[in-house]
Amino acid sequence: MPFVARQEQLGALKDLTRAASAGRGGALMVVGEAGIGKSALIDATVSGLDEWLVLRAVGTEFERDLPYAALHQLCTSVLEHRTRLPAVQRTALESVFGLGGETMPNPLTIGLAVLGLLHELSRLRPVCCVVDDVQWIDTGTRGVLGFVSRRIAAERIAVVLAGRTPSPDLGFTDLPHLRLPGLGDADARSLLRSAAHGSIGLGSIGHGSTARGSTAHAEPDGEVLERILAEAGGNPLALLEFGYQTGPLGLPAPGDRPRATVVDVLEDQFARRARLLPGPARSLVVLAAAEPVGDLGLVRRAAQRLELDPAGLSAAEDEGLISLGSRLRFRHPLVRSGAYHSATPETRRRVHAALAEATDPETDPDRRAWHRAHSVVDTDEEVAAELARSAGRAQRRGGLAAASAFLERSAELTPDPTRQAGRMLAAARARLHSGAPAAARELLTQAERRPMEPADRADARLQRALIDFHLTRSADATATLVDAAAGLPPDQARETYLEAFASAMFVDRLPGRLRRLGARIREQAPRRQQPRPVDLLLDALLDQVLVPAGEAVPTMQRAVAAFRTAEDPWWMELACLMAIDLADEESAAVISARQVELARARGAFTVLSQALQIHAVARTVLGQFEEAAGSLEEAHAVDEAVGTVNFAGSELILAGWRGDAGRFGELRDRMHRRVGRDEVLAELYATTVLRNGLSEYPAALDAGLAAQEQELRGSYVIWHLDEELVEAAARTGRPEAAAASLARLEARARVGPTGWSVATHLLAQALLDPASERTDSRYREAIDLLARTEARMHYGRARLTYGEWLRREGRRAEARAELQAAHETLTARGATAFAARAARELIATGQRPRQDGTDPRERLTAQERLIVGKVAAGATSKEVAASLFLSPRTIDTHLRNIYRKLGITSRRQLRELAL
Structure with missing residues (x-):
């Protein structure tokens, strides 16, 4: 039987499968109108894959709101291979398929699990995943397919998707597209x-x-x-x-549709052909059209409830509308659609009722509820309650969009208007959390038009405030959110206040706004007698803005101590920043590492991205630049997988400390182009560090004073900016400009002394008063204190500033020793600008700095260095793949490239290099 035309397109699909068979996997989206031949083209391709495992799914309009419905079609037959997956991924997959506890797996974990499952299958033979009518598949499955399709370049896996006119909403716009035009x-x-x-x-x-x-x-x-x-x-x-x-x-x-499209006419024709079938066959075809999976057993059971003989389907098969095999298949989606819409509404309701009765409520309660929802015309609390229970299951399994669809239909069928409003409100909340604020706002408006319980009315105000807050982050939206929180239970209110205030802290530019907001929150949420960690954190953040530093430090210390052992990863990044402000390097390291661990273990990937970025900041200020870069690389992998845009502030700070002016400029320009991404605090701090390193002290002072001006107007500033401002003020001969910074450094060292904080205060005194008889002893004491901390960058800089002072005092021999030590420390850490400054000072003493050999890591990319670090620490390819959202085979490909660049052949040699 010949295949008509399409030889060029058929060749493109065969090229895809040939490459995948050789371990160069990929994906292709076949696009064209209904009836254009997409399925035929794919069938012709698949028919030649004799040694392959072919997994197939077809999207249906009826199931587009059921969570992971298409994924069930695709993977049910191969689920036994899940036993080879990591526990977290295996559990997520079992939850989605109803084989385990009703957990709430993150969609990203599900994507990783499916990628891992396909990887395991591809070790046995090449795998081809074919998904037709992707415009009808559910949101969850679309996300999984997109995730997998972008991560199979080194796998024996091909993904072929087929759908009608491409839409950005489907999420496949970045995949290669193969468009099918009409035949010549x-x-x-x-x-x-x-x-x-x-x-x-x-x-x-x-x-x-x-x-x-x-x-x-x-x-x-x-x-x-x-x-x-x-x-x-x-x-x-x-x-x-x-x-x-x-x-x-x-x-x-065309009847009364003279301007109908070809697709419209085809659907009408299929509907007419369905209506021309004998009565029983016509009803059976409508029944089959309402059952989207093609489950012949279910169709037969439902037919019996309608007192129909399933053998009557043969008439539809003879007419070419369906084919009967292991499953019932419609000749084309337009046949299904035409047959379904050829029936009267009453007939459609009857077949859905029969399908609901024939569906096992234990094994498939959600599809049963969905059929019941389509079987009633009037309000029905029993059906509405069943849909609400399905929404709960969908939400626990990570299907927020599906949960909202269940709740919306549940609300439509709810007879009591007050309960109806509550269910609409719940649907709005699910829509907001699934990333659809516009749809959430529309549902919320509908709910607000109905009578509400007082608690629901307060919740509605909060939801509206949250929607506006997440869309704009404006001053008005923040104030409205704070007002809405006033009507909440105390614990929930304080968490809402924390979210609003913390967000305002880092994007605030308006004079006095943050201080006014903090005062209002403090009035509405007084301190608790038995505070939770989150309460201590809110109180500490408010104190940082509302009271002098000396009074804020004790509250900050209590909050930091509480989060060192916290079990919830939420908000830990704020506690880590607070530890950095306090110069408590041990707590900063513990909290940042703990948050990364907890977020990764729980699949909380939005939190994980933030945690990795704050972990990078903590590593950066301690001078652990390679570790910081690794965390940022991993954060990028998370953001790319989740589809979010990360903040550039952490990268700016790293570029500033490294002295990389070119990279700094690129990041700053990119940040300025982002609408709504105002990271002025990080930019000002990073600018002072960079300019101090480059000896551009006036520019450093300008940035420091701009930040100080923000603080004087009631905004938050990063406390470590004080030491940068002190150095810039000292170098430009304007010590009076650093008076406020010196006062805070003194208060921090006095009230919350750590080796780092005390040393920083001593260095500030030495810089601002170089003629004092105590200057030499201050430098020496500061260096001694920093030598016993993990703050190695600050140790190197202390020796640099001490060496510079010694040279100006004419003590050349002593200066050389300090400057050489500083140069070695700063060079080893990758602080090129500060190292160059040390080199210039050393040359001025008449001595050139000693040069070490080239670091082999310079041959590796940032991602390769990250992989090296994880493998050297003992991680397997599967573990590295899971953390970077890649496939194990991709990690092995990276390792081969790393071995080649470093001239080694094994993981053992990699560990021995101690990179």
Whole structure:
């Protein structure tokens, strides 16, 4: 049986599968209108994959709101291979497929689990995943397919997706697309002739072969042929249908739709053909159209409830509408749609009721509830309650969009208006959390028009405030959110206050706004007698803005101590920043590492991205630049997988400390181009560090004073900016400009002394008063204190500033020792600007700095260095892959490149290099 035309497109699909068979996997999106031949093209490709495992799924309009419905079709037959997955991924997969506890797996964990499952399968033989009608598949499955498709470049996996006109909403716009146009004139005529002579089957243009599709019939005469060719527009399905069954003028009669598209006419024609079936067969076809999976057993059970003989389906098969095998398949999605809509609303309700009765409530309660929802015309609390329970299950399994769909339909069927409002409110909340604030706002508006319980009314105000807050982060939205929180229970209110205030801290530019907001929150949420960690954190953040530093430090210390042992990863990044402000390097390291560990273990990937970025800041200020870069690289992997845009502040700070002015400029420009991404605090701090390193002290002072001005107007500033401002003020001969910074450094060292904080205060005193008789002892004491901390960058800088002071005092020999030590420390840490400053000072003493050999890590990319660090620490390829959202085979490919660059051949040698 020949395949008509499409040889170029068929070649593209065969190229994809050939490459995947050789370990160079990929994905392709086949796009075209209904009936254009997408399924036929894919079937022709798959027919040649004899040694492959082919997994298939078809999207249906009925199931587009059921969580992971298409994923069930795709992977149910291979789930036994899940035992080889890491525990977290295995549990997530079992939850989605109803095989384990009702957990709430993150969509990213599910994507990793499916990627891992396909990887395990591909070790046995190549795998081809085929998903047709992707415009109808559920949101969860779309996310998984997109995630997998972008991570199989080193796998024996091919993903072929097929759908109608591409839409950004589907999430596949970045994948390669193969567009199918209409057939050319010669191919269209050939198809018509072949169909007329019975030499072509429907397998050449649609979903499978049927009896009718191979039956010869009279070839249309010349005038009719030309009309068919013109009206079909090269659509293969239209050519066959128009050629097989024509109206009085040689074409299907469009009835009262004179401007109908080809697809509309086709659907109408299939509907007419369904209506022409014998009565029992007609009802059976509608029943089959309402059952989206093609489960013949379920269709038979439902038919019995309607007192229909399932054998009547053979009439529809003879007519070429369906094919019967292990599953029931419609010849084309338009056949299903036409058959379903050919029935009266009452008939559709009856078949859905029968399908609901025939569906096992234990094994498939959600699909049963969905059928019941389509079987009623009036309000029905029993069905509404069942849908609400399905929403709960969907939410626990990570299907927020599905949960909202269940709740919306539940609300429509709820007879009591007050309860209806509550369910609409819950649907709005699910829509907001699933990333659809506009839809959430519309549902919320509908809910607010109905009577509400007082608690629901307060919750509605909060939801509206949250929607506005997440959309704009504006001053008005923040104030509204704070007002809305006043009506909440105390614990929930304080967490809402914390979210609003913390967000305002880091984007605030308006004079006095943050201080006014803090005062209002303190009035509405006084300190608790038995505070939780989150309460201590809120109190400490408020103190940082509302009271002098000396008074704020004790509250900050209590909050930091509480979060060292916290079990919840939320808000830990703020506690880590607070520890950095306090110069408590041990707590900063403990909290940042703990948050990364907890977020990764729980699959809380939005939190994980923030945790990795704050972990990078903590590593940066301690001088552990490689570790910081690794954390940022991993954060990028998380953001790319989740589809979010990360903050650039952490990268700016790292670039500033490294003295990389070019990279700093790129990051700053990129940050300024982002709408709503105002990271002025990080930018000002990073600028002072960079300019001090480059000896551009006036520019450093300008940035420091700009930050100080923000603080004087009631905003928050990063406390470590004080020491940078002190150095810039000292170098420019303006010590008075650093008076406020010196006062805070003194208060921090006095009230909350750590080796780092005391040393920083001593260095500030020495810089601002270089003529004091205590200057030498202050430098020495500070260096001694820093030598016993992990703050190695500050240790190197202390020796640098001491060496600079010694040289200016004429003590050249002593200066050389300090400057050489500083140069070695700063060079080893990768602080190129500060190291260059030390080198210039050393040369001024008459000595050139000693040079070490090239670091082998310079040959590696940032991602390769990250992989090296994880492998050297003992992680397996699977573990590294899971943490970076890649496939194990991709990690192995990276390792081969790393071995080649470093001239080694094994993991053991990699560990021995101690990179």
